[in-house]
Amino acid sequence: MLSNDWAIEARGLVKRFDxxxxxxxxxxxxxxxxxxxxxxxxxxGKTTTLRMLQGIIDPDSGMRRILGADRPHDVAHRIGYLxxxxxxxxxxxxxxxxxxxxxxxGLPLAEGRRRGKAMMEEHGLSYAIDRQIxxxxxxxxxxxxxxxxxxxxxxxxIFDEPFSGLDALxxxxxxxxxxxxxxxxxxxxxxxxxxxxxxxxxxEVAIIAGGRVPFAGPVDVARDRIPAQVRLETRQTQGPWRAxxxxxxxxxHKADRGALxxxxxxxxxxxxxxxxxxxxxxxxxxxSIERAGLHDAFVAIAGEAAARALGQSxxxxxx
Amino acid sequence: xxxPPRHQGRLSTLAGAFVVARRDFVAILWSRSFIxxxxxxxxxxxxxxxxxxxxxxxxxxxxxxxIGLMMAGEDIDAMLTARxxxxxxxxDDLPDLVVVARLRPGEKADPRGALADKSINxxxxxxxxxxxxxxxxxxGTPGRLAAWQGPVALIAARATGHGPDVLPDVALAPTATxxxxxxxxxxxxxxxxxxxxxxxxxLLAGMVxxxxxxxxxxxxxxxxxxxxxMESVFFGKLxxxxxxxxxxxxxxxVSGAALSMLGWVHIPELVTPALGWPLFIALGVAYFAMxxxxxxxxxxxxxxxxxxxxxxxxxxxxxxxxxxxxxxxASYAMARPGSGIEIxxxxxxxxxxxxxxxxxxxxxxxxxxxxxxxxxxLWVAIFVRGGAALFRKRVMKSGPxxxxxxxxxxxxxxxxx
Numbered sequence: 111m112l113s114n115d116w117a118i119e120a121r122g123l124v125k126r127f128d129x130x131x132x133x134x135x136x137x138x139x140x141x142x143x144x145x146x147x148x149x150x151x152x153x154x155g156k157t158t159t160l161r162m163l164q165g166i167i168d169p170d171s172g173m174r175r176i177l178g179a180d181r182p183h184d185v186a187h188r189i190g191y192l193x194x195x196x197x198x199x200x201x202x203x204x205x206x207x208x209x210x211x212x213x214x215x216g217l218p219l220a221e222g223r224r225r226g227k228a229m230m231e232e233h234g235l236s237y238a239i240d241r242q243i244x245x246x247x248x249x250x251x252x253x254x255x256x257x258x259x260x261x262x263x264x265x266x267x268i269f270d271e272p273f274s275g276l277d278a279l280x281x282x283x284x285x286x287x288x289x290x291x292x293x294x295x296x297x298x299x300x301x302x303x304x305x306x307x308x309x310x311x312x313x314e315v316a317i318i319a320g321g322r323v324p325f326a327g328p329v330d331v332a333r334d335r336i337p338a339q340v341r342l343e344t345r346q347t348q349g350p351w352r353a354x355x356x357x358x359x360x361x362x363h364k365a366d367r368g369a370l371x372x373x374x375x376x377x378x379x380x381x382x383x384x385x386x387x388x389x390x391x392x393x394x395x396x397x398s399i400e401r402a403g404l405h406d407a408f409v410a411i412a413g414e415a416a417a418r419a420l421g422q423s424x425x426x427x428x429x
Numbered sequence: 430x431x432x433p434p435r436h437q438g439r440l441s442t443l444a445g446a447f448v449v450a451r452r453d454f455v456a457i458l459w460s461r462s463f464i465x466x467x468x469x470x471x472x473x474x475x476x477x478x479x480x481x482x483x484x485x486x487x488x489x490x491x492x493x494x495x496i497g498l499m500m501a502g503e504d505i506d507a508m509l510t511a512r513x514x515x516x517x518x519x520x521d522d523l524p525d526l527v528v529v530a531r532l533r534p535g536e537k538a539d540p541r542g543a544l545a546d547k548s549i550n551x552x553x554x555x556x557x558x559x560x561x562x563x564x565x566x567x568x569g570t571p572g573r574l575a576a577w578q579g580p581v582a583l584i585a586a587r588a589t590g591h592g593p594d595v596l597p598d599v600a601l602a603p604t605a606t607x608x609x610x611x612x613x614x615x616x617x618x619x620x621x622x623x624x625x626x627x628x629x630x631x632l633l634a635g636m637v638x639x640x641x642x643x644x645x646x647x648x649x650x651x652x653x654x655x656x657x658x659m660e661s662v663f664f665g666k667l668x669x670x671x672x673x674x675x676x677x678x679x680x681x682x683v684s685g686a687a688l689s690m691l692g693w694v695h696i697p698e699l700v701t702p703a704l705g706w707p708l709f710i711a712l713g714v715a716y717f718a719m720x721x722x723x724x725x726x727x728x729x730x731x732x733x734x735x736x737x738x739x740x741x742x743x744x745x746x747x748x749x750x751x752x753x754x755x756x757x758x759a760s761y762a763m764a765r766p767g768s769g770i771e772i773x774x775x776x777x778x779x780x781x782x783x784x785x786x787x788x789x790x791x792x793x794x795x796x797x798x799x800x801x802x803x804x805x806x807l808w809v810a811i812f813v814r815g816g817a818a819l820f821r822k823r824v825m826k827s828g829p830x831x832x833x834x835x836x837x838x839x840x841x842x843x844x845x846x
Binding site (some may be wrong): 197210214 | 437
């Protein structure tokens with residue numbers, strides 16, 4: 111059974127295309143008001159999952175509930191969607207394009223025009239209100255489309271690769287906009303193959319690879335899948351304090367003096383280790399505990415191959 | 430801040446279609462392609478004139494003049510023998526003679542009644558010869574009488590044993606019309622209607638393809654598919670184009686009327702169609718809409734599956750050829766009323782509007798038209814639903830880069846993996 115406590119809940123979504131399984135049993139639970147990232151390389155099944163959640167295509171099997179409705183179409187007026195493949199009518203004026211996207215979601219055209227102009231002004235684009243889409247730069251056109259996605263005040267916003275094609279400045283603007291939406295109670299779900307965006311923005315992520323979701327949950331929980339790393343620099347290389355280190359910890363001898371150690375933080379914590387080092391006169395030169403990043407978590411959860419594919423996706427976009 | 434009440438759920442198919450149609454209508458109206466659309470008739474009129482020559486052959490096949498005989502038995506025999514004797518020399522210049530009635534002594538002929546009676550010779554009588562071979566009376570419409578007065582006099586002269594130098598006087602009894610003349614003239618009206626319908630749908634097909642190309646280039650389709658039913662997208666685009674075509678027709682009609690009033694163009698006078706002008710025009714509009722919707726829904730279904738603008742462009746030639754085939758098929762069927770070919774033309778959804786419009790010009794009876802319009806509308810709905818289902822199944826399957834699974838139009842049509 112699916113509950114109503116989530117903005118999106120999906121169980122066992124499967125989609126096959128001509129014998130190829132694009133999505134293979136995806137489970138998702140997106141909390142209300144959260145910023146939720148779907149992280150995976152190109153071809154992992156992100157877009158297909160987002161399309162199934164909205165009812166653009168139907169799953170071959172599995173259940174989905176979106177904003178409390180079993181049928182996504184029943185809540186279409188509460189959803190805003192920015193597809194990965196951006197598209198606007200080139201001869202339309204910017205505010206008309208925003209109003210048109212609102213009209214598709216049931217917003218009266220006149221109200222859409224009014225809001226479109228107001229949103230353009232609010233986001234510093236007032237000079238472009240009367241311009242046609244074809245007169246805008248690619249980044250600016252994308253901003254207009256994002257405003258069109260939001261013009262009907264949706265409760266759930268779905269962005270498919272929203273940062274792709276944006277320069278650093280506009281990526282920052284979009285991150286700010288996403289945070290503002292979530293602060294206002296809107297649930298934001300976006301797909302990305304750039305870990306940094308997910309790490310900076312998301313409360314929770316779903317890692318997707320090969321059509322499956324090996325992890326879905328809070329970002330901190332993903333990171334905690336990998337123990338924190340202790341990086342220790344000692345003047346001495348031998349002594350009774352060595353017993354406090356994990357047995358397989360090996361020193362990386364420095365050329366001039368002492369040794370560099372790197373090992374997972376013991377289950378007992380850092381205090382007993384620190385005490386043993388001091389009492390054993392190890393000669394601590396430096397000690398740091400580094401928490402695992404989302405990238406390390408992704409590697410640990412999805413595997414090296416998926417991580418390589420993710421990196422390749424990022425490089426392709428950069429190129 | 431107060432917001433206006435929001436629509437609940439997804440827009441209905443009709444409401445979604447309206448949003449799309451409104452956008453498309455305004456965009457097309459102010460586009461260059463609409464200017465080309467308005468200028469379009471110049472080219473198809475040329476093609477239509479070429480097609481008209483084929484229509485003339487069709488008309489001839491329908492128009493086999495036959496003249497009825499209502500005379501005493503011996504006069505009829507003499508006239509038939511005379512015609513037979515003259516045939517080797519004059520061949521096509523002689524009308525066929527058909528025995529309508531052998532009059533008994535004292536019986537009076539009723540040529541006008543015979544011409545009006547559609548049960549006699551299938552209603553295909555151009556005129557009636559009554560009286561005697563020495564003093565024949567030719568009854569028919571004025572135009573026909575003038576055409577057949579000479580040949581009838583020649584036959585009568587031969588029947589009375591004279592040569593061509595002693596021709597009897599053929600008395601003329603003009604009537605308002607005859608069934609054959611009416612049938613002949615209605616064929617012209619039917620041809621005119623079919624040709625106009627063909628020209629309009631051909632122009633519109635070009636516009637639909639242009640619109641499809643624009644849509645492919647804009648990549649807006651997923652936004653539409655996410656927000657409203659795919660059927661709305663198809664219907665919206667179809668109806669926008671239909672509305673545009675009505676604007677175009679309005680412009681052409683006003684221009685034609687203005688030029689006609691100035692005396693610069695001559696609008697041909699066509700005989701009143703079997704169903705009368707108001708109903709014929711109304712049916713013409715309805716069949717035009719249906720011809721376009723049937724064709725357009727197929728274009729949209731196929732075009733939406735195309736991966737590129739180039740694939741859509743390759744549709745152009747087969748589409749034009751297909752339209753010509755449909756036009757010729759319907760024209761051919763028109764010459765064979767009541768035949769299996771005519772029935773086939775009325776049933777096949779693509780040719781049905783053309784065949785039915787011809788029928789409206791030539792034959793009475795309204796119920797078949799209502800049934801045909803319903804039949805054609807059903808096919809429009811089937812094509813749109815089928816196209817939308819195919820689109821969802823075959824097109825919305827991956828991101829823009831694809832996953833190696835995205836297929837081209839040709840492969841999709843073949844159903845190959």
